[in-house]
Amino acid sequence: MMRKPDCLSMGESPGLSATHPALVVEGLTKTFGWVRALNGVSVELHAGQVTAVVGDNGAGKSTLMKILAGAVRPDSGTIRIGNSECHFRDSSDALALGISAVYQDLALVNQRDIASNLFLGREPAGRFKIVVQRRRMLNESARVFAELGLRMPTMRTLVGNLSGGQRQAVAIARVIAAHGARIVLLDEPTAALGVHQSQVVLDLVRRLANSNVAVMVISHNLQHVLSVADVVYVMFRGSVVGVRKVGSTHEEELVGMIVGRTSAGNPLVSGDDLVAPGRQ
Amino acid sequence: MTHVPGGAADNRPVGDASTQAVLERQASSLHILWRTREALLLAVGIALFAAFALTAPHFLDLGNLLSIARGTVVVAIISVGMTYLIIAGELDLSVGANFGLATIVLGTLVQNYNLGDFQAMTVVLFLGALIGLINGLGVTLTGIPSLIWTLAAMFVLQSVSLLITGGYPILFSVSKAYAFIFGGRLGMVNIQIVWAIGIVVGGAWMLAGTRFGYHVYATGGNAEAAERAGINIGRIKVFCFILTGLLSSFAGVLLTGSVHSGNPTNGMGYELTVIAAVVIGGTNLFGGSGSIAGTAVGAAMLSLIGDGLVLDGISIFAQDLVTGIIIIVAVFMDIQLRQRILRFVK
Ligand SMILES: Nc1ncnc2c1ncn2[C@@H]1O[C@H](COP(=O)(O)OP(=O)(O)OP(=O)(O)O)[C@@H](O)[C@H]1O
Ligand SMILES: [Mg+2]
Numbered sequence: 001m002m003r004k005p006d007c008l009s010m011g012e013s014p015g016l017s018a019t020h021p022a023l024v025v026e027g028l029t030k031t032f033g034w035v036r037a038l039n040g041v042s043v044e045l046h047a048g049q050v051t052a053v054v055g056d057n058g059a060g061k062s063t064l065m066k067i068l069a070g071a072v073r074p075d076s077g078t079i080r081i082g083n084s085e086c087h088f089r090d091s092s093d094a095l096a097l098g099i100s101a102v103y104q105d106l107a108l109v110n111q112r113d114i115a116s117n118l119f120l121g122r123e124p125a126g127r128f129k130i131v132v133q134r135r136r137m138l139n140e141s142a143r144v145f146a147e148l149g150l151r152m153p154t155m156r157t158l159v160g161n162l163s164g165g166q167r168q169a170v171a172i173a174r175v176i177a178a179h180g181a182r183i184v185l186l187d188e189p190t191a192a193l194g195v196h197q198s199q200v201v202l203d204l205v206r207r208l209a210n211s212n213v214a215v216m217v218i219s220h221n222l223q224h225v226l227s228v229a230d231v232v233y234v235m236f237r238g239s240v241v242g243v244r245k246v247g248s249t250h251e252e253e254l255v256g257m258i259v260g261r262t263s264a265g266n267p268l269v270s271g272d273d274l275v276a277p278g279r280q
Numbered sequence: 281m282t283h284v285p286g287g288a289a290d291n292r293p294v295g296d297a298s299t300q301a302v303l304e305r306q307a308s309s310l311h312i313l314w315r316t317r318e319a320l321l322l323a324v325g326i327a328l329f330a331a332f333a334l335t336a337p338h339f340l341d342l343g344n345l346l347s348i349a350r351g352t353v354v355v356a357i358i359s360v361g362m363t364y365l366i367i368a369g370e371l372d373l374s375v376g377a378n379f380g381l382a383t384i385v386l387g388t389l390v391q392n393y394n395l396g397d398f399q400a401m402t403v404v405l406f407l408g409a410l411i412g413l414i415n416g417l418g419v420t421l422t423g424i425p426s427l428i429w430t431l432a433a434m435f436v437l438q439s440v441s442l443l444i445t446g447g448y449p450i451l452f453s454v455s456k457a458y459a460f461i462f463g464g465r466l467g468m469v470n471i472q473i474v475w476a477i478g479i480v481v482g483g484a485w486m487l488a489g490t491r492f493g494y495h496v497y498a499t500g501g502n503a504e505a506a507e508r509a510g511i512n513i514g515r516i517k518v519f520c521f522i523l524t525g526l527l528s529s530f531a532g533v534l535l536t537g538s539v540h541s542g543n544p545t546n547g548m549g550y551e552l553t554v555i556a557a558v559v560i561g562g563t564n565l566f567g568g569s570g571s572i573a574g575t576a577v578g579a580a581m582l583s584l585i586g587d588g589l590v591l592d593g594i595s596i597f598a599q600d601l602v603t604g605i606i607i608i609v610a611v612f613m614d615i616q617l618r619q620r621i622l623r624f625v626k
Binding site: 069071090091092095096101103106107108109110111112116120121122123125129130131132134 | 492494497501504506507568
């Protein structure tokens with residue numbers, strides 16, 4: 001059933017390592033009608049590292065993530081995974097290559113229960129991959145939440161009946177349930193979470209990276225970013241305007257870049273653009 | 281802020297196995313409450329049944345009960361496919377025309393082209409599935425809403441039926457074997473009832489228990505989420521259309537097992553009866569939730585009403601009046617119950 005992703009090898013594979021990037025994108029552009037959401041974006045994700053992406057509303061962060069997850073097709077630019085150049089036709093291509101994503105809008109089916117959502121699209125099935133193993137699905141779902149240390153109502157609860165934070169927990173737990181992901185993309189994973197749950201998710205992000213997964217996290221919370229990330233990309237109006245190692249930057253510098261000033265305090269753009277950064 | 285690699289931070293509540301087990305048990309009772317939606321519907325059906333049993337002479341005769349069941353057969357079978365489609369977020373208004381065309385094509389092939397009845401049946405089933413395929417591809421590839429596409433398909437198929445027959449019924453004869461398999465009797469029970477029960481049970485199993493069924497729910501519940509999870513929603517919808525087309529033509533085949541004529545008016549208006557059965561059965565018209573069990577009860581209820589009214593000496597023309605009321609009552613009940621359950625969960 002599974003279609004082979006469209007990847008072209010670029011020579012012998014060096015394998016995934018901390019020194020060789022797990023995923024490289026170069027020159028991504030994307031326009032929606034008149035809106036230029038991405039304007040030549042290049043990003044590298046490394047196995048074992050947490051890469052944060054920050055930027056104001058509408059800067060293009062989610063668009064970048066959706067392209068990496070195969071949910072949106074770029075107008076131009078290249079995506080390399082390991083040593084092959086890949087073209088994603090849809091999400092299933094990205095999934096097949098071990099890219100797992102948590103979307104900002106969570107992408108859950110409200111009318112279905114927690115277990116069905118956790119295993120959406122990859123339900124455990126018997127010998128002929130036809131009959132769903134319901135019991136196994138329920139047990140494994142409960143195990144995933146226990147492992148994460150997140151209290152949830154029963155796995156048979158409809159997702160539409162959950163609180164915002166619980167829904168976010170379900171979306172994140174999907175990444176864990178899909179073990180074997182080599183690249184994990186999280187779009188504002190702590191947006192709806194309380195203090196404790198946020199810490200659980202940040203711990204999880206770190207744990208994923210420690211098990212040699214390449215993690216990308218989009219967040220507006222710079223404290224979270226500085227506590228969990230290794231590298232920070234700052235986006236402004238569809239472009240990457242700065243890349244910093246976490247050890248060599250601080251909150252004020254990031255804020256400056258996010259609102260469109262360079263670290264030296266010079267505006268990146270003309271004054272009238274600053275009125276509504278990242279929009280139009 | 282520091283992070284603790286290698287596990288969740290300590291001194292925080294952790295959902296351990298025993299509390300999880302308690303929660304699971306609570307859930308089972310909740311699950312039973314969910315099931316009450318169908319149970320309640322069944323209760324209304326039984327109330328109706330009791331009312332007719334008390335007022336209508338000969339209502340409880342075995343012969344009459346079997347005739348109610350037989351009256352349910354066609355609508356029940358087509359409703360199974362329609363339930364899949366509606367849960368997947370689509371609709372098919374061409375089922376009645378597809379059903380009618382099946383009887384006509386079968387009659388024509390047997391009568392005018394001297395094809396064997398079983399061969400003709402094979403052609404007809406293939407045609408039904410093909411109509412479903414065309415509907416499915418049309419809807420998913422053009423983006424035309426299924427309501428519009430299949431409305432057009434209904435007109436086209438009705439017209440084809442009239443063109444083939446010139447507006448007259450086609451009379452034909454079938455072999456004994458054919459008449460037995462699709463319209464015979466096992467003791468007192470018409471074999472068509474056995475076919476319908478088999479299709480309802482098989483359809484319910486496939487929807488509730490297979491990956492395909494899970495993906496049907498996901499497609500209608502949140503198409504974007506399904507797609508991002510790697511589900512090919514276009515393919516799921518096309519399969520649902522094919523299933524519905526195939527079952528419509530099979531219902532036509534069953535009819536030819538007992539009535540050896542193809543009539544261009546066969547199946548007219550069935551699309552609405554079928555949708556009524558599905559909606560009465562608690563399936564959400566906007567997709568994402570529903571069940572075959574509910575649909576089967578809905579279909580049986582519609583047949584019951586028609587039969588009971590006639591035996592009560594009330595005009596058969598009052599049937600649709602009662603049907604209309606039942607649709608409103610059933611859907612209203614459904615909404616009320618859903619809200620109750622929501623409050624119970626919170
Ligand atoms: N499907 C779409 N159709 C039209 N415009 C879109 C679409 N998706 C994104 N955009 C536009 O592209 C720009 C970038 O959007 P994007 O969602 O990537 O921003 P973001 O950085 O994730 O913002 P936020 O922090 O608010 O989530 C915005 O101007 C947005 O309106
Ligand atoms: Mg976003």
